[in-house]
Amino acid sequence: MLSILIVDDEKLACADILYKVSRSGYGFKWVMEASSAEEALEKIKEHKPDILLTDIMMGEMSGIELVKIARSYVPGLASVLISGYSEFNYAKEAIALGVVDYLLKPVRQEELTGTLSKAIAIGMHQRNVLQSPFNGGKLEDDRLNESQREQLIAFLNGMKTKLDFSAAELFPANAKFYQIGVFRLSSCTAGQSEGRVPLNSAEYEGGTDRFSADIGDNSGIGRQHFDKLRRAVQDIIQEVGGPWFLTFHNFAPNQQITVIAAAFHKDRKKSEETILQSFHEINRRIHRRLNIVLYAGVSGLEEAVTGALLTQARQALDLRFSLESSPKGRIFYWREWEETATYNLPEEEFKLYQRLLAAGDLKEALTTVQRIFSVDIPGTAMHIRMLYVELICILARTCIKKAGGNIVSMLGTECLSGGIIDEFSDREELVESLCRTITTVLSQWMAVTADARSVLLIVKSYIENNFTSSELSTNFLSQKFCISLGYLSTSYNKEFGINITKYIITLRIDYAKKLLKETGLCICDISESCGFSNLSYFMRTFKKHAGCTPNEFREK
Numbered sequence: 001m002l003s004i005l006i007v008d009d010e011k012l013a014c015a016d017i018l019y020k021v022s023r024s025g026y027g028f029k030w031v032m033e034a035s036s037a038e039e040a041l042e043k044i045k046e047h048k049p050d051i052l053l054t055d056i057m058m059g060e061m062s063g064i065e066l067v068k069i070a071r072s073y074v075p076g077l078a079s080v081l082i083s084g085y086s087e088f089n090y091a092k093e094a095i096a097l098g099v100v101d102y103l104l105k106p107v108r109q110e111e112l113t114g115t116l117s118k119a120i121a122i123g124m125h126q127r128n129v130l131q132s133p134f135n136g137g138k139l140e141d142d143r144l145n146e147s148q149r150e151q152l153i154a155f156l157n158g159m160k161t162k163l164d165f166s167a168a169e170l171f172p173a174n175a176k177f178y179q180i181g182v183f184r185l186s187s188c189t190a191g192q193s194e195g196r197v198p199l200n201s202a203e204y205e206g207g208t209d210r211f212s213a214d215i216g217d218n219s220g221i222g223r224q225h226f227d228k229l230r231r232a233v234q235d236i237i238q239e240v241g242g243p244w245f246l247t248f249h250n251f252a253p254n255q256q257i258t259v260i261a262a263a264f265h266k267d268r269k270k271s272e273e274t275i276l277q278s279f280h281e282i283n284r285r286i287h288r289r290l291n292i293v294l295y296a297g298v299s300g301l302e303e304a305v306t307g308a309l310l311t312q313a314r315q316a317l318d319l320r321f322s323l324e325s326s327p328k329g330r331i332f333y334w335r336e337w338e339e340t341a342t343y344n345l346p347e348e349e350f351k352l353y354q355r356l357l358a359a360g361d362l363k364e365a366l367t368t369v370q371r372i373f374s375v376d377i378p379g380t381a382m383h384i385r386m387l388y389v390e391l392i393c394i395l396a397r398t399c400i401k402k403a404g405g406n407i408v409s410m411l412g413t414e415c416l417s418g419g420i421i422d423e424f425s426d427r428e429e430l431v432e433s434l435c436r437t438i439t440t441v442l443s444q445w446m447a448v449t450a451d452a453r454s455v456l457l458i459v460k461s462y463i464e465n466n467f468t469s470s471e472l473s474t475n476f477l478s479q480k481f482c483i484s485l486g487y488l489s490t491s492y493n494k495e496f497g498i499n500i501t502k503y504i505i506t507l508r509i510d511y512a513k514k515l516l517k518e519t520g521l522c523i524c525d526i527s528e529s530c531g532f533s534n535l536s537y538f539m540r541t542f543k544k545h546a547g548c549t550p551n552e553f554r555e556k
Helices: 011-022 037-047 063-073 088-097 109-127 146-156 190-194 208-215 223-244 268-290 307-322 334-339 347-359 362-372 380-403 406-417 419-423 427-446 449-466 474-480 485-496 500-518 523-529 535-546 550-555
Strands: 003-007 030-034 051-055 078-083 101-104 177-189 245-248 256-263 292-298 329-333
Touching: 003 011, 003 037, 011 030, 011 051, 011 109, 011 406, 011 485, 030 037, 030 485, 037 051, 037 063, 037 474, 037 500, 051 063, 051 109, 063 078, 063 088, 078 109, 101 109, 109 146, 146 245, 146 307, 177 223, 177 268, 177 307, 223 245, 223 256, 223 268, 256 268, 268 292, 268 329, 292 307, 307 329, 307 334, 307 380, 307 427, 329 334, 347 362, 347 380, 362 380, 362 427, 380 406, 380 419, 380 427, 449 474, 449 485, 449 500, 474 485, 474 500, 485 500, 500 523, 500 535, 500 550, 523 535, 523 550, 535 550
Parallel strands: 003 030, 003 051, 051 078, 078 101, 292 329
Antiparallel strands: 177 256, 177 292, 245 256
16 A cells, blocks of 8 residues: 655645545545655655655745655656645646646645645555565566556556556456456464364475464564465465456555456356356355465456456345354355345444533443444444445534544544555454544543643653754654654644744754754754754755854854
């Protein structure tokens, strides 16, 4: 997944853009904010985002200047300029910079979604997110070249209206029908879910023990080992499906693998039976050889590969939430979802939940959430994403009046879009996570103001005692004090009238002036002593704040 940075010195404008990014339907690895171009540069240097959304008019450094400098740190950065002015000169400069788009405030949802589609395509190409290393190799099917991978993933996720090549070119010439399957590897081994120890066999390139050792006892599938597991699963898929099955990397959690399957029978029913038999055989071999729990969602059958098939496969995979506990694993079909998809959302329960949140009654609010997701309610699993997203949006709307736009930052794009649901193995895990989120958010705005101020005072004191440390940054402080990055940035600025990055720079420049006056240290040593890791950056920053170079200041 890609990462994105939003820059705007107006808190409400920034929150609005963040909310619309979250509602765009695109999942991002992380979404961060900055309230100034200077703060943005620090985050760009540290995190190397793929996409930059920035306001143009922002204090000392404009968004246009930010884009120019940012590209020296992240070549090929996909940038979008946002402005409250429709002057031609701004648009002309945006075109000259080669930005993805130039948007006018207030930004409409459909405009931003379309722009993100283009920015994501650029980011995918620049960072080559479709390739994942495994012993120096690729995890995608060799039939797909880089251009085809990018097009296919963009097409299936609705970011491209058509392919420049025929999907039929990837399969044998007599392919007639297609289905898409999304495999999800559970976070537990089959031994864990069934109460038995892992198999001790050497059936698969060293046997299950090799994978059990990589995974670790009772620790689930570690991300660093998933590429090995993915390769093993892909080999089994290729072994069963041969040229009729194509695997590729998708915008999905690390535990998912997407497969396009084809069949040659002219008879629709026979083609579907053939593909489904192959899916079952893949599931059986994965369970037996690798000893892991696997769920799969399988779409309907069509004469062409379409994005609708991927949507159907994901909907089918959501049916795993209809299970009360982790079983051996199972394949779910979209027709199961379709047959029971007529379900009315619990509007009265939603209203009750909102009233309880507004009243601060956490206990009853959580009880209502658990009731909404009850296994006794028919069709709940079919609409699991709709239920989750609506509950999160009600939480955001209720709390934003008290906590401000930073509530959106606390929730994050994955929560607001419902993409986080893909991370959960079962309903129990999903509900527990949702209840933790609700508890955390309510705790933030229900906290006494004095307590919040005391935490900020501690952060301020820490900055004043450690500003010479080169690792000091807003992100560092967020991790050290276990405070949401967006919440810390917004609250600090509101409390003290200056953002954290500017305050750190001010302290460092004041200290540099003191050293220039009172010591004979060379400029390079002073720069390092003040916490600047780059001499040229120190020189530029000093001149910007002092109105002269360090040497000129010393000579005064």
